[in-house]
Amino acid sequence: MARLPQVMGMVNKKSLIPVDRIEKAILLIRGQKVMLDADLAELYGVETRVLVQAVKRNLERFPEESQHRCTMTASDVRSFISSSTI
Numbered sequence: 001m002a003r004l005p006q007v008m009g010m011v012n013k014k015s016l017i018p019v020d021r022i023e024k025a026i027l028l029i030r031g032q033k034v035m036l037d038a039d040l041a042e043l044y045g046v047e048t049r050v051l052v053q054a055v056k057r058n059l060e061r062f063p064e065e066s067q068h069r070c071t072m073t074a075s076d077v078r079s080f081i082s083s084s085t086i
Helices: 019-025 037-044 048-057 074-083
Strands: 026-029 032-035
Touching (some): 037 048
16 A cells, blocks of 8 residues: 655545555556646545645645646547557
């Protein structure tokens, strides 16, 4: 079992999340391990918008190279899913 760090006061120190649940949320895209904000928010038990707001308020705590924002259209998503081996 992995213990998530207490980030932004959102996780109780005794909260444990099974490693397989975390691993399933990690995607390999172009050779980089990434997690979607929605998956990360779910792990922390908050809404995605709340997580994004907390990151924006605390930019100095999150390395710039670890933050990437991409926007996909519905057509992009369908194309990605159909060409993915997820």
